[in-house]
Amino acid sequence: MKKSHFIYICLVLLVLIGALFVFARRSQETKTTQTSTASSHFTSKTITHDFGTTKLDKEPKKIVILNNLYGEILLPLGITPVGATTAQVGSQEFSTLFKKTFKKAEVVSVGWQKTPDLEKIAELEPDVILMTVHQQDLYDKLNQIAPTIGYQINTESNWDFRDTALKVADIFDKKDQMQKAIDELDQKQAKFAQKVKATYGNQRLMYVRVTEKDIRYYGYGRFGFLYETYGFNRAESFNPSDMYQLIDSEKLLQLNPDLLIVQADSEDLLKTKLKESSVWGQLKAVQNKKVIYADYSTYMLGFGLMSQDAIMSQIEKEWLD
Structure with a gap:
């Protein structure tokens, strides 16, 4: 092989290697930017709720819910919990509303809502737990497992779920999305x-x-x-x-x-x-x-x-x- 041809091939290879290096670097920068954007979407906040105040420093992704209402709030927002209580004593069956979705997502049953299984909840390592008055006596124990937020949902009177839905959606920076869903329901x-x-x-x-x-x-x-x-x-x-x-x-x-x-x-x-x-x-x-x-x-x-x-x-x- 002539020396000039060898030098030419070497130069071409150097150019290709340089191009690949630049492409890889830009791809990594793009991924970093996307990750940064996703994480920066959530703002650190302190939630004042019916049982105290709870600070959230990161976006809660693993959520355990201890009442059916929270399922009706989260699923329309595109959020599926990792664990949920059943609403009937002695039953491990989820509500008809959630059965298919929860089964597909392999959501774990953590017991009846009035007597949730704390060990199962802890095993799921949740980022946040959503509770109601039914678990009021367990608030301190739940808080030791994960940041716990709760609302006094009174199902014995003609309570309005809208207010609670907006509060919960705000935890995940999705209040506007929930308000839109509520407006659509009101019209319907x-x-x-x-x-x-x-x-x-x-x-x-x-x-x-x-x-x-x-x-x-x-x-x-x-x-x-x-x-x-x-x-x-x-x-x-x-x-x-x-x-x-x-x-x-x-x-x-x-x-x-x-x-x-x-x-x-x-x-x-x-x-x-x-x-x-x-x-x-x-x-x-x-x-x-x-x-x-x-x-x-x-x-x-x-x-x-x-x-x-x-x-x-x-x-x-x-x-x-």
């Missing part, structure tokens, strides 16, 4: 209420829960949204400070609602306490096929963005289509 509920009034006018609704001990007609408190928000008419008014009143099958026939939503704690209870009773076939709602069977975890444990959407969707499909 307003249109839904118009459709209910146009379709059913003065017809009356009852939400009935069948438990092992009794039959309950819910008209206020947590189920106020059926009337105040959705625009249905109560089958009967009673003391607004009482969430429900106890009834029997005869009282149900006396009220004889046009529309009936039934949530039974088991299929057997639904059968023995209602469907096999002498009055069931006499009810207008039954005769006109205006009975909706409600999922416990969605209706009884919900009331956030996701449950409201699911409830409206079911009612629309069965009664308004």
